[in-house]
Amino acid sequence: MCELLGMSANVPTDICFSFTGLIRRGGATGPHRDGWGVAFYEGRGCRTFHEPRACAESDLAQVLRGYSIKSQIVVCHIRKATHGQVCLENTHPFGRELWGRPWTFAHNGKLKGIKRRPLTHYRPIGGTDSEHAFCWMLDQLRARHAKPPGSLVAVRRQIAELAADLAQLGTFNMLLSDGRLLYAFCTTRLTWLTRQAPFGPATLVDDDVSVDFAAETTPDDIVTVIATQPLTRDETWTTMPPGALLAFRDGVLIP
Amino acid sequence: MCELLGMSANVPTDICFSFTGLIRRGGATGPHRDGWGVAFYEGRGCRTFHEPRACAESDLAQVLRGYSIKSQIVVCHIRKATHGQVCLENTHPFGRELWGRPWTFAHNGKLKGIKRRPLTHYRPIGGTDSEHAFCWMLDQLRARHAKPPGSLVAVRRQIAELAADLAQLGTFNMLLSDGRLLYAFCTTRLTWLTRQAPFGPATLVDDDVSVDFAAETTPDDIVTVIATQPLTRDETWTTMPPGALLAFRDGVLIP
Numbered sequence: 001m002c003e004l005l006g007m008s009a010n011v012p013t014d015i016c017f018s019f020t021g022l023i024r025r026g027g028a029t030g031p032h033r034d035g036w037g038v039a040f041y042e043g044r045g046c047r048t049f050h051e052p053r054a055c056a057e058s059d060l061a062q063v064l065r066g067y068s069i070k071s072q073i074v075v076c077h078i079r080k081a082t083h084g085q086v087c088l089e090n091t092h093p094f095g096r097e098l099w100g101r102p103w104t105f106a107h108n109g110k111l112k113g114i115k116r117r118p119l120t121h122y123r124p125i126g127g128t129d130s131e132h133a134f135c136w137m138l139d140q141l142r143a144r145h146a147k148p149p150g151s152l153v154a155v156r157r158q159i160a161e162l163a164a165d166l167a168q169l170g171t172f173n174m175l176l177s178d179g180r181l182l183y184a185f186c187t188t189r190l191t192w193l194t195r196q197a198p199f200g201p202a203t204l205v206d207d208d209v210s211v212d213f214a215a216e217t218t219p220d221d222i223v224t225v226i227a228t229q230p231l232t233r234d235e236t237w238t239t240m241p242p243g244a245l246l247a248f249r250d251g252v253l254i255p
Numbered sequence: 256m257c258e259l260l261g262m263s264a265n266v267p268t269d270i271c272f273s274f275t276g277l278i279r280r281g282g283a284t285g286p287h288r289d290g291w292g293v294a295f296y297e298g299r300g301c302r303t304f305h306e307p308r309a310c311a312e313s314d315l316a317q318v319l320r321g322y323s324i325k326s327q328i329v330v331c332h333i334r335k336a337t338h339g340q341v342c343l344e345n346t347h348p349f350g351r352e353l354w355g356r357p358w359t360f361a362h363n364g365k366l367k368g369i370k371r372r373p374l375t376h377y378r379p380i381g382g383t384d385s386e387h388a389f390c391w392m393l394d395q396l397r398a399r400h401a402k403p404p405g406s407l408v409a410v411r412r413q414i415a416e417l418a419a420d421l422a423q424l425g426t427f428n429m430l431l432s433d434g435r436l437l438y439a440f441c442t443t444r445l446t447w448l449t450r451q452a453p454f455g456p457a458t459l460v461d462d463d464v465s466v467d468f469a470a471e472t473t474p475d476d477i478v479t480v481i482a483t484q485p486l487t488r489d490e491t492w493t494t495m496p497p498g499a500l501l502a503f504r505d506g507v508l509i510p
Contacts, residue, residue: 049304089301
C-alpha cells in the first residue's frame with residue numbers, strides 16, 4: 001500500500017508542513033520505502049519530482065521540504081511497491097497531457113485485471129496497474145470529448161463514473177488533477193480537512209513539528225489537505241465515505 | 256535565443272561538469288535568465304526539473320549541480336524568452352508520451368507560422384512556438400505508426416524529414432529523445448564532442464573549473480556532449496552542419 005497527500009488552495013501555498021509529516025512515513029515512521037513523488041501546479045504548468053527510493057533518506061526530499069514551492073494544487077505519493085518493480089517509471093504521480101492541460105494521477109490500492117482493458121491513445125511507460133488505470137481513464141475522457149470541454153460539470157460526473165467502474169476491480173484510493181480541480185476518490189482510506197479563518201496551531205503525528213497557521217496565513221486563505229491518514233493530531237479530519245468522488249476548487253469542496 | 260545541452264553515454268553518467276558550465280550562462284556569463292530545465296532518463300523513465308527563472312541564481316540548480324543524477328541521456332535547456340511569457344509551462348524541455356516512451360524536446364530558435372499547423376493528438380500546454388513544433392512532430396510520427404514501430408531506422412528518417420520541414424519556418428536547433436536515441440538537428444548553432452579513452456583533462460569556458468576525466472571514468476566509457484557553443488576551452492568540438500540530423504545511441508554517433 002502507499003500513502004497519498006493532496007492540497008487545494010485559493011492562493012499559492014507551500015506544502016512544507018504536510019510534506020514534512022508525509023516523508024517521515026516514507027521509510028522512517030512508515031514502511032513506504034520504494035519511492036516518492038510530488039507534482040506542483042503553477043499556473044497552467046506543472047512540475048514534478050520523483051525518486052525511486054525512500055524519501056525519509058532522500059536529499060532531494062529534504063531540499064524540497066525547505067524549498068517552499070507555492071502552488072494551488074499539489075499531489076504527493078509515497079510508495080510501497082505491491083505491483084511493478086521499484087524504478088523511476090513506476091513512481092507516482094503519473095502525468096499526461098489531455099485537452100492542453102497537464103493531468104496528474106496518484107493511486108493507492110490494487111486493481112485486479114486492469115491490464116486487460118484496452119488502451120487507445122495513452123500507453124503506460126512503466127509496469128504498474130496504477131498507470132494503466134490512469135491511461136484508461138484519460139482514454140475514456142478523450143473518447144467522450146475530443147476537444148477541450150466547455151464545462152467541467154460533465155467531466156466531473158464522468159470521472160465519478162470511471163472511478164466507480166475501476167473500484168469494482170479492487171482498492172482505488174486516488175488523487176487526480178488537471179490543474180484546475182483536485183479530484184479525490186476513496187474506496188478504503190482517505191481523509192481530509194479544510195483550514196480557514198480563524199486559523200490555529202497544528203502538530204504533526206509523525207514528527208515533533210508544530211505550526212501556528214494564524215501566523216502563516218491571511219484571513220481569506222482557504223487550504224484543503226487530503227491524506228491517506230490524518231497528518232496532524234490536534235485538528236479534526238473528515239473520513240471520506242467509500243465510493244465518493246470529491247472535487248475541490250480553490251480549496252473549497254464543490255457541492 | 257536559448258542554449259541547449261545534451262548528453263548520450265554508454266553507462267549512467269552524471270552531467271555535473273557540463274551543467275556547471277551551462278548554468279553560468281543562465282544569468283551570469285550569458286543572458287539566458289528566463290528559465291531552465293533538464294530531463295534525465297533512467298531506464299524507461301524520465302525525470303525533469305524546471306524553473307521559470309535564472310538558473311545562475313537558482314538554489315535548485317545548485318542542488319542538482321552537486322546531486323550527481325546518473326543517466327545515459329540528458330537534455331538541458333536555458334531560456335531567453337523570445338516567444339511566449341516567462342512561466343513554468345513555457346519552460347523547456349517539453350515532454351509527452353508516445354509509444355509508451357517519455358519523449359523530451361528542447362529547441363533554440365523561432366519558427367514563423369508554426370501555430371497554423373493543425374494538431375490532432377497532442378496539444379500545447381503553454382504558448383511557445385517550440386512546444387507547438389514538438390506536438391506537431393509527435394503527431395506526425397503517431398500518424399505514421401499508430402503502434403510502437405519495430406525498427407528505429409524508419410523513425411530516424413522520418414524525424415530527419417520532419418525537422419527539415421520545420422527548418423523552413425526559421426531557426427530550428429533542437430534536441431529530441433525517447434530515452435533510447437538522442438537526436439540533434441541544427442540549422443545555425445550546435446557543436447558536439449565524444450569523450451572516450453584515452454581520457455584527459457578539460458576546463459570550462461564559463462567557470463574556473465577543471466576535471467580530469469581519466470580519474471572519473473573507466474576505459475570503456477563513451478560520452479557524447481552536444482551544446483549550442485563549446486563548453487570547454489581545451490577540447491576539440493565539432494560544429495554540426497546546417498540541415499543535419501545526428502542520432503546518438505550509447506554515446507556513439509549512428510552512421
